[in-house]
Amino acid sequence: MRIAVVMKLVPDVVEELVLSEDGKRLERGDIALKANEFDEQALEQALLLKESSGAELTVIAAETGDVDEMLYTALAKGADRALKLVGDGLQDGIWNAQYAGILVDVIADVGADAVLTGVQANDDLDGQLATWLAAGLGWSFATVVSGVEAAGESLIAKKEFAGGLTANLRLPLPAVLGIQASPEPPRYAPISRVRQIMKTQSLEEREVTAPAGSITVLSLRPPEKTGGAEMIEGDVQAKAARIAEVLAQQGI
Amino acid sequence: MKKVLAFIDVVDGQPGEIGYELLDFARQAAPEAELVAVGAGPQAALEGLAGADRALWTVADGYRPDLVGEVLTAAIVAEQPDLVLVGSTAVGMDAGTYAAAKSGYASIAYVRSLEPLDGSLAAQSVILGGKMVARVAVPDRTVLQVLAGAGSAERGRVPGRPAQVGTLAEPAAKASFEGFGRPEAQDVDITRHDVLVSVGRGIGDASNIELAEELAEALGGVVSSSRPVVDAGWLPKARQVGKSGNKVKPKVYLALGISGAPEHLEGMRDAACIIAVNTDPAAPIFEVAHYGVVDDVLDFIPALTESLRVRQG
């Protein structure tokens, strides 16, 4: 099996999110980016598959920021190849539809018969990458997957629903998986090993052109500020009733 | 707006709440449009969907991701609706973007509300871990992934079946279904639950944990805790939230008798909605909470459980 793990950088919400002057996007130069945490789960799942079934593993990321460290870390964890997609306009960030548009050719060239990526990312406003890719490639797929095993010409994927219910799915290869959680937490790459890899291994690069995006953001802003807790007053019944109402508003 | 499709999640024969919420959401956003419910599952799952004008249904069992994606695609191709609504759920994530890509529709995710915009619509999407709300123009022919809670299931659920039910032939699917797995009652993974009823030292005694269990049950959540509760052996270690426990991100986090020490906050401050109950109005937990109640948890918990039961009838 040849596995491609597609990763992307997302805004790190631990850091301040700085808006651009026009208020329509984040000022990319002023925010911190990090690997999408679900992509890290996908990478771990792929590494486990590699260990159990001897797959070859290529990690792919578009250079929508400084992706080198993310890719070297993936190599340090055990990926065989790391492919950086470079091109004009990527640095401002791309939507998933555009990313999928780029990846369809790349994945064919890599010769992958399974693509693993995170089930979602904190910035996928135009839908999730895994399904954009599955539709683009015409492959079998599943999202919200929390466990994958190789079974000959198929993968057995465990898909999760709300409340812990799961479905076991047999997906014939080639297949795309949106990974929610790997059976093991993402392994730690010791810094000395990452630094060693940076000195001894290099990233492959490939020039790509992103298709146009199809989404128009009118504005971006923080949600209405709550400014500390809204304190509920009244007797205990009244307070409980109000909280019950709040819970209902949250869709619970 | 002439026509809206709402995709009804069906898992293991059971329609999810989200389907009713979408019907309500559609009615609120486009009262004049024809509303068509789409889904794959047993006929029985059509019950309660009478709020839709019509239904397009594929009779299918088990669960296959590409089947739901193809059913929605076929419905879109056949109906050419202006707007398609799917839930931001495990089923919606298989169906929504896939069908949009297949049918050449636009796709917008994490929508919590719609508003008018020059004769058309704009969607409000919650992104970046809840730290930003994006207003996005909704072009004609768009699939929206709508967040749970955006519509009211109570209003959306109308007894009976839609007046008209059309059949969609079961499309070919590559995936095959090999059965459902049920969670074991014992192994609770608090990081995977949407609702956490979290108790701290303020709960007082092991015997009071039961109150929290009852509340969690009424909410469809599970009980978690701060460290002292685990240290005392009142709950297993897997339930601990915080620096040296689990990092959780539920939709709702109820902090009951938890002071809000930094080591605890480290594990839960990203929860979408934090409700804190504490006898001390100066407890630091109120600084990160969205809603606060100053009260004795031993009085408040039973009152809330009761309130919820009343609401749920």
Next chain:
Amino acid sequence: MEEKAKAVELPSVTIDGVTLPAQWNRMFEPRVINQYDISVLEETTAIPGAESLGYCYQCGKCTGVCPIDTVGDYSPRKIFRRTQIGIPLIDSPDLWLCTTCRNCLRVCPKEVNMIDIMPAVREQAVLEGKAPQELLTAFENTARYGNPLGEAPRKRADWTKSAGVEVRIMSQLKAPVDVLWFVECYPSYHPRGKDASVALARILDKLGIDFGILGVEEKCAGDSQRMAGERGLFEMLAEQNISTLSKYEFETLMVTDPHAYNAFLHEYPKLGGSYKTVHYTQLLAPLIDQMGLSQEVPARVTFHDPCYLGRHNGEYEAPRRLLEAIPGIDLVEMGRCKERSYCCGGGGGGMWLDSFTRDHTSARLSEMRVREAIEYGAEILAVACPYEVSRFEDAVKSTGNAGRLKVMDISELLALSMGLIPMEALA
């Protein structure tokens, strides 16, 4: 059963004109020699840095002083013995319990050095993916954000907003300072750590000391990560800090954190960063006369020596001189103090192994220490290491002593007496 030789005990004996003191006299029994397969021990002592584990001759002196042995079954002697009989240290929970408090090294006649052994074997374990997840999270946070708490790097100087005095940031100041204050992570981010930072900033300001901080440019000094087995991470942080520090001119590097103190004294010089480094108590102690310690702080106070200020680096006096200078304070010493001081449990990575440690010990060291302070009648437990305020305050609660013992940084007590923070802080 075989008849055993009976030992005759004399204080001293003279044989052939040579006088032997009593300890020579004790070993009259024939010694049982066993043959062990010591390959596991050999593998362990082959790890560079861990050689001295092999020197142990089982005298047991360390067991009497190891804090972990008071809450578990632990000590270098036991670690050696277990390794000798074939239990690999690298796979054993023992590997993660040592807080690198250095008490064993103080008494060990054979220089079995846990301060070298632990980081060496742990580094191997980290490379082999055998470290507890809790610890790895702290490593990841440090690598990504420059602090183990996972807080935003850009908020590192936010605490200065509540200082009420000017705290200059070197990158904006563009001028030399006398004192560059290396604030460190817990004093920058932890609410109680920030309280101590504010107090210290006010004291420096009041004394007219020309000082600056690095602000967002500062990274964790990394010493505890090094002791916990992530040398690569330590080196990366050290390189970044050294390069940042090289941009600025300063006389003295003042640190709040004894762990940073240790790193700047002993480790940074090896990587090319040599500074005149002092702990804040050392900077302040000679200035007592200028401080205007006028307000009474009427309380019985005891002081917990931080392992990395005291045992590791020999500073016991500066904190005590400061405390003694505060009017009203009745300073009492706990039984385990100065070089024999107990450990708070936070060193050597213990700060990020709370759950792990709980699973393998009967109590937290911080809890044992808080009980000791209360036994000695203390109302305030004074500390001088930023790990300790959070650990001890938590322990005060978890031992059911809320309201009986207050935990305060020395800088807070000084600021109280100087009238720089309100007396309500004592309430």
